[in-house]
Amino acid sequence: MREIIIIGSGPAGFTAAIYAARAGLKPLLLASSVEAGGELMNTTEVENFPGFPEGIQGPELMLKLQEQAEKFGTEVVLDDVTAVHLAGDVKSVETGYSGTFEARSVIFATGSAYRKLGLHDEERLSGRGVSWCATCDGFFFKTKTIAVVGGGDSAMEEATFLTRFAEKVYLVHRKDSLRASKIMQERAFANDKIEFVWNSEVVGIQGENAVEGLQLRNTVDGSTSQLPVQGLFVAIGNDPRVHLVHGQLDLTAEGTIAVEGRSSMTNLPGVFAAGDVIDPHYRQAVTAAASGTVAALDAEAFLAALDQAEAEASDLVTAS
Known part of the structure; x- marks a missing residue:
């Protein structure tokens, strides 16, 4: 069983993976088989992401984020998530071709999709x-x-x-x-x-x-x-990608995943959300990346608390 599964491969997902991997959590990141990298894969010049004064191509930026996440131990799987089961201590994530994965925590960074004219x-x-x-x-x-x-x-x-x-x-x-x-x-x-x-x-x-x-x-x-x-x-709107969590996670009036205050915590313990899937307003790569940081830190704290509780319970059993 994994410590953490991250669903989504945009700036929020990969940033969460970087932080989780550096914390030794060996995250599994599930990226789409056809849309890996998120909306930035369809963007040419990106000039407003910090650290690139000359600008950078959207696909190149996403490749660098993925390389950084993998450098610290993230496993990236190019597959589509078909269903999730989030209640209980063990979360399970079903994919189209790679089978079912289990973890103690899950981060949703599935983003949103701009509505298009269809031309x-x-x-x-x-x-x-x-x-x-x-x-x-x-x-x-x-x-x-x-x-x-x-x-x-x-x-x-x-x-x-x-x-x-x-x-x-x-x-x-x-x-x-x-x-x-x-x-x-x-x-x-x-x-x-x-x-x-x-x-x-x-x-x-x-x-x-x-x-x-x-x-x-x-x-x-x-x-x-x-x-x-x-x-x-x-500019005809956008739709958060929340189809996987209907009936499991609370949503806001805007249709995004509801989180507690400025945290990434959803209504279910061990389930976190980050990026455009919780943000109906800003929808920028840098704000999504910052949100991914929050989610990874929240997940790390949650897992540490679980380990502490399990250790204390084990000590009680031994003492008795």
Whole structure:
């Protein structure tokens, strides 16, 4: 039986693994068979992760994190988790091909997935003008004309933030009114760089090697039009990857795993969570990594307390 199993291979998962491995816990990290490395594997230049003043490619950063985790003794298995059983002293994790693993503690670092438009060219031009994170990629669109898709607070926040860099920001929304909070709407309406494109949805992304324009369809009369832009930011929400824990772990109103205060402790002893799966707001690589640190330290303390309790119980039996 393992001391600790970490599910997820983004910054939170690998950072938790680094700390757990250095504590001598020999963690097992289960990474997806097809999405190992998390969302950063789809990111080109990362310039806001500390320690890389010249920037670093997303996949290269994840490779370095994995190498560091393995250096200290983490075992990484590329397999998909299909079910978990978290109640009781022994936690079990079932995988698609590698069988079932057991451990005294588990850290969930499964992240979240950005909602996508579902267009073919959305994937093809990812990192070439298509993005889901303004704070990650906005810097690369200085003096450009770009579009943001969405109508909620996230879309207003992304559009407003992007005006720091872009020459013009179109905000494309499929209705004629926004669902964003009043204050976020007022900020967007007051910004001279933002122009709203109402009753419209993106049905095509144009460009061979980079985004050159969008094809829009009017949701009222069905007519189509072209919108020349050099970037597209999709801000229609994201979904925490919590399907494995439904009915076992408490969730927040935002759908993330609920934890106690600033800790990583869930409602079940020995089960911890870190990264975007507990964070509905910041969703940055560095905050996820910090959260992974917290989870590893919490798990280490939990296991140490278990060992102490078991030792005391053994002493009582011997004394009697």
